[in-house]
Amino acid sequence: MATSRLAWLLTILSSLILVSALLALIMDARTTARRLRIQASLAAAQRESRARDEFLAMLGHELRNPLASIFNAVFLLDRAQAQSADWKYARDMIERQSLHLKRLLDDLLDVGRAVSGKMSLDLQPLDLDVVVRSALDMLASAGRTPGRRIDYRGASVWVRGDRTRLEQVVNNLVCNAGDHTPGDGSIELRLAEVSDMARLTVRDYGAGLDAETAARVFDLFYQARQPVHRPKSGMGIGLTLVRRIAELHGGRADVSSQGPGKGATFTVTLPAIEPPPVMPQLERRSDARHRCAVLIVEDSEDARQSLRRLLELEGHRVHSAGDGASGLAALLELQPDIALIDIGLPELDGYDLARQARAAGVRTRLIAISCYGLAEDKAKAGAAGFDDHITKPASIEQVLDLVSQAGCASQSGPPKPGVDPA
Ligand SMILES: Nc1ncnc2c1ncn2[C@@H]1O[C@H](COP(=O)(O)OP(=O)(O)O)[C@@H](O)[C@H]1O
Ligand SMILES: [Mg+2]
Incomplete structure (x- = not known):
């Protein structure tokens, strides 16, 4: 009796072992299949990402070459003799439009890098106040904010930042404010250190935003609805870059508005650092030209x-x-x-x-x-x-x-x- 019960138990036990071995085999096969599927889609994603990087690099190459020549031509035109009013008009138009093309191209390539995580920063201690002033100077000399009154008040706040990228942040915010402000409107910029963060605000008193638009302005390619003739140019990339650059610096970018017609305030906060003991000077252009x-x-x-x-x-x-x-x-x-x-x-x-x-x-x-x-x-x-x-x-x-x-x-x-x- 006891023997037959033992045999019965052994049979059950061995069946259990067999079933669990079978189950393990099936699970293993499934895990392997899943792993293979994941590997395949990872490889496909990598191929896609590589193809996109190569396309962007090629696009940059193809478009930058002609632009470089056009800029050189403008410089040479400036040195040429006969300079009639028509000549000047044409020369200025070539410069304006090629600068516009350059900006579009730069933004397009940058945003490609930013969203694929390929944007790398050249970080160094910077006085953000100096960066803001230099960006505003460049915007003014390039005539990017015609007629707008730019009111900047800032204190020296040091950050570890990439100068070019932070200038790009200021450019985008100020140009946007200008685009959405009537001709004689004012744009206020403030920079201060608040709770160990450098806080830059760019405020305008123009078109403003409703809550739905405000929630989406940092999305890639997002632009609020425009009339068919598109009075405002752009590709809906600038604010995506602003936020991404702020985040890459360990900071953030936000917007607030009281509503349509009531202006908008964009805020960028970045971690502040102690000023370095020896203040690094921003690069200065040397005017001394040597014959080389x-x-x-x-x-x-x-x-x-x-x-x-x-x-x-x-x-x-x-x-x-x-x-x-x-x-x-x-x-x-x-x-x-x-x-x-x-x-x-x-x-x-x-x-x-x-x-x-x-x-x-x-x-x-x-x-x-x-x-x-x-x-x-x-x-x-x-x-x-x-x-x-x-x-x-x-x-x-x-x-x-x-x-x-x-x-x-x-x-x-x-x-x-x-x-x-x-
Ligand atoms: N200062 C502002 N006031 C009102 N709307 C703004 C302002 N700045 C940006 N926007 C809205 O956010 C959208 C996205 O801005 P951005 O990413 O810079 O792209 P773009 O300027 O090319 O349209 C704009 O099209 C506009 O609808
Ligand atoms: Mg813009």
Whole structure:
């Protein structure tokens, strides 16, 4: 009896073991299937993200090249002789519209990086008051807030921030306030330290927002409804960038409004820091221009020729080359004070050019001029042997400054023909 009960128990036990082993197998198979599915969708997402990054980089490259040439052309036009009223009108229009295109392109590329988490910041201790003032100066000199009274009151508050990005925040908020304020309206900016946070407010007395709009203005591509002729341009990107930049600094961006017609107040708060013991100065442009021997390596004919001409107008001696191999040959032979080298060159690209030049002992100051402006691109340029990196379309002032800061001994001989006869 006892034996048969034992056998019965053993049968049940072994069936249980069998069932649980089967269950475990099924679970395992399911987990494996799920893991494979997750891996596949992760790989697809990575492929998609890579394709998007590549597309944005290509878009930047394709659009920045022509813009760089147009800006150079404007600079050259300024130096030309006959300057009639029509000439001036056309010149100003080209500059205005290409600046507008540049801003749209920059915002589009930035927002792509911001939403995909690829925006990296160049953080350093900054006095936010200095940053706000310099952004307002730039907006005023670019005529971006015509007729508006800008009233700024700020105290010195230090933050760890990326200067360019924080200027972008101020630009976006002030331009928005200007866009939604009648011609003679005023825009008030206040900066103060409140509970260990730097608090910047931008207030206008214009169109205002209803609660539904206020809840959505920071969404990507969101714009309040406009008449069909779209009196206000823009792509609904600015405030997304403002909030993302604030968040990347460990802060936030918010809006409040009493309602339509009652104006709006945008607030950005960022963690404040103690002022550093030695105040770092914001970069100052040196007006001292030296005569330098410059080599330009750039495959775009227009970009190369226009850059060459404007540097020559400034009194520099310029050689140019249209591809990597002849650029390297010129660099080795001439050893100029400074070389401005495009990264996207056919065959021998800018990085290889710099690496080979450094390996051959060239001590020329090497500046990468590239359409790609991410921190990793700059790091890559540094690793290849470049001393500095600028993103197209670089401002002419920026290029001239870099050249004159090269500390040119300018002992190199007279221009040797044959590199680029044009
Ligand atoms: N100061 C403001 N007053 C009223 N509405 C505003 C203000 N700033 C922004 N908005 C609203 O938020 C939307 C999104 O702004 P933004 O992201 O800067 O894009 P854009 O300026 O290109 O339209 C605007 O289209 C507008 O509807
Ligand atoms: Mg805007």
